[in-house]
Amino acid sequence: MHIDPAKVDAIIQRHGRKREHLIAMLLECQEEFTHLPEPVLQRVSEQVEVPLPSVLGIATFFRAFSLKPVGRYPAHICMGTACHVKGAPRLLEAFERELKILRGQTTDDLLFSINTVNCLGCCGLAPAVTVGKDVHGKLKQADVPRILKKYRPKEA
Amino acid sequence: MAYRAHCLICTGTGCVAGGSFNLRKTLEAEIAKRGLDREIQVITTGCQGFCAEGPIMIVQPDGVFYCRVEERDVPAIVEEHLLKGRPVKKLLYTPPTEKAPIPALKDIPFFAKQKLIVLRNRGLIDPDRIEDYIAVDGYTALGKALTQMTPEGIVLEIKRSGLRGRGGGGFPAGIKWETCRHAGQVRGVAPVVICNADEGDPGAFMDRSIIESDPHSVVEGMIIAARGIGASEGFVYIRHEYPLARQRLQLALDHAREFGLLGKNILGAGMDFDIEIREGAGAFVCGESTALMASLEGKLGEPRAKYIHTVEHGYQDRPSNLNNVETYANVPLIILRGADWFASMGTGDVKENPWNGSSGTKVFSLVGKINNTGLIEVPMGISLREIIFDIGGGIPKGRKFKAVQTGGPSGGCLPEEKLDMAVDFDSLTEAGSMMGSGGMIVMDEQTCMVDVARYFIAFLTEESCGKCTPCREGLKTMLDVLTRIGDGKGRMEDLGLLEEMGAVMQDCCLCALGTSAPNPVLSTLQYFRHEYEAHIRDKKCPGGVCKELITYGIDPAKCDGCHACVRACSTAAIMGEVKKVHTLDVHKCIKCGACIEVCRRDAITRT
C-alpha cells in the first residue's frame, strides 16, 4: 500500500510533535491508513524523535492498534462482562462461521475483519457488536447474516 | 420565546445506535410540516439510563415516557399527542411483569427508587449547550468556591463531606486533595489534576454516560479541585472507544473557555487553569494511577511500585491528583449545598473521618440477566435486593437469581444469601467483592460460575502488562487450571491450588491489577464451590455453559414444531417437519446455542 508521508507529517504537526500526544497521533494515523504499516511508525519515530522500538512498543501495547491491514468494515465483537453473560462468545463464533475467518483475521476481499473489544459502553444493548461505525445491539446468532449483508456490495 | 411543549430525545450511545439522530430530524420535519415549530421544541439529551428500551423520548411538561421510538412512529406522536394531547399507547413502557403501560416517567419503578445527585441533569439538558447547564445552577458552585471560600476551605469541605473515590479504591477525595496541595506547597511545584475516564471495567458505562449527558458537571468539579489544590493544568484521560463522550467533552471545554471559566484569570478571580483531553487506546491497566500517568507522558502504560506516591510525584514528576469522573461530578453539589447535606446520605458518620462510612450516592450500571438494564443512581446503603428486584425488576423469563458481580475484574460474585446486604464500600469488601467503579452484573441459573471466573482471569491474563512475575505467571496458571476444570478434566486438588495461588498473588503483585486479580476466583470458590465440584466430580456444568460437559437435546413435551431452530441451525443438526416434534442429531451439533436463542418455548435442553 502506498503511504503518503505528507499525510503522516500533517497529523504529527497537528499534535505539535509532542511525545505526550503519541497515542493520539497513532490513532489518527490508523484512521487514515486503517492500520499502522511500518513506514508510518518509522516516520512518526523520526519526526517525534522517539526511538522506533518505543513507538512499536506503544503500537503493540494498546489493543486499539493493528499492525496488519483490517477490513473496510471491521467487526468488533464486545467481550465485556455484560455481553459475555448474554452469549458473546457464541456470537463471536457465529461471525467467525459466517465470514469463514477467525478473530484477528481479515476476509480475502478486504471487506471484513473480526476483532474483540472489552465493552463498547452500551451494555444495556448486550450482546453488542460494531461493524464499521455502526453499533448493533441485542443480537442473536441468527441475525448475523442479515447484518453482514448490509455491508456487502449489492449483487449485480 | 416560550414553547408549549418539549420533546426530549435521548442521544446517548445506546439510543444513537437505535437511530435517535434520524428520529430527531424526522420529528423536527413533521413538527414543521404541521406548523407547530413555534410551539414545540425538540431537544437532544444525554443518556437517560434506560438504554435497553431505547430510543427514548420524553414529552414535557406532561412527563410522558416513550420507549423504542422509531421514525415511522413520528406521525402518530405528532398527530395524537402533540396535537390532540393523547399519549400514544403503543410506545408507552410496560414493565415485563405487568400488563398495563405506565405513561409517566416518575411512576416507572426503574426510575422511582433512584436518587439523582450525579445524574441530576440527565435527560433534562442538552449536553452540547453550556447555557442549559448554567440555567440549572451550573457553575454557581465554582462562583461560590472562587469568591466565598479559601482553597483550604474547599478541601476541608470535601473532606467533611466524606466523598470517597468512585473509581475503584474508595480513597477519601478530601484527604487526597489535602496531600496533593501540601506536596505542591512543600516542593514549590504546581500540581496537576487528572480525571480518570478510562473506564476499563468491561460491562460498565457510568463514566461514559455522565460525560455524555452532563459534561460540564465534570469540568466544574475539576476546576474546583484545581482551585483547592492549587493546580494550573488539568487532563482528562479518556478511552478512545468513546468518541461521542470525547466530542461532547471537547465542546464543553471550548464553551467553558469562551465563557471565561477556563483559561487565564477565571471569573476575574485571578485563577489560571486549563484542561486538555488525552486519549487512551484500550489497555485496562492504564486505568491504574501510575500506568495512567506514564501513558499521559507518551510512554508505555506500565505501572510502577507505589512507594512513591503519585500525589507527590506523578505526571512529569509533579504532584498529581487523580480522581474518577463520577468523583468530580459530585463536587459542585457538595460545594453548593454543603458537606453536611452530602454526609447525611449514605452509611456511617463521616464528618470527622471519611473512612467511617460511605456518604452520598453511587451510580451503577445494572446489566446482565435482569429485566431493566440500565444506568442507575442510588443512595449508599441501599440493599442489593432493592436494586435488583425493585429497580431492576428481577430476572427475565421467571428464571432464578444466582449471583451478582460487582467491582469488575477486581471484584467478586455474591450469592443470594448476600442480597440483603447494604451496598457500601466497606461491606462489599468484607463480603469478598468490592464497590469498584460501579459495574453490577446480574447472573441467573443459566450462568456458570466456573465460566465467569475463567472469563475474568482470561481478561486479566490478556490485560496484565507482564512486568511482574506473580501476576503474569500466576494468571496464566490460574487460567490453565480453570480451563481444565471447565473441560471436565479438573482434579479436586485444583481447588486448593487456586486458593494458594490467589493468596500469593494478593501478597506479591506489583500493582492492584495483580493483587485484586484472584478475587473473581476466590469469591466464586467461597460461595459457589459446589459448582466447581460438579464440574470436577460429576463432569456436569449446572449452568449449561461449558461445552465439553453438556449435550443438547429437544424436550418433546415442549416442542411445537415451529421450525425456528431448524432455520437457525448452521450444521443441519436439527430435523423435523413443521408442527411435528423436532429431533437433534448430537453428532452434527456444534453446541453453538443458536437454537436456544430462537426457541420461544424453552424446548432445547442442555444436560
Ligand SMILES: Cc1cc2nc3c(=O)[nH]c(=O)nc-3n(C[C@H](O)[C@H](O)[C@H](O)COP(=O)(O)O)c2cc1C
Ligand atoms: C488495574 C486497574 C484499573 C483501573 N481502572 C480504573 C478506571 O478505568 N477508572 C477509574 O476511575 N479508576 C480506575 N482504577 C483506579 C485508579 O487507579 C484510581 O484509584 C482512581 O482513578 C482514583 O480516583 P478516585 O479516588 O476518584 O476513585 C483502576 C485501578 C487499577 C488497579
Ligand code: FES
Ligand atoms: S459489556 Fe458489551 S457493551 Fe459493555
Ligand code: FES
Ligand atoms: S442511551 Fe438513551 S437511555 Fe441510554
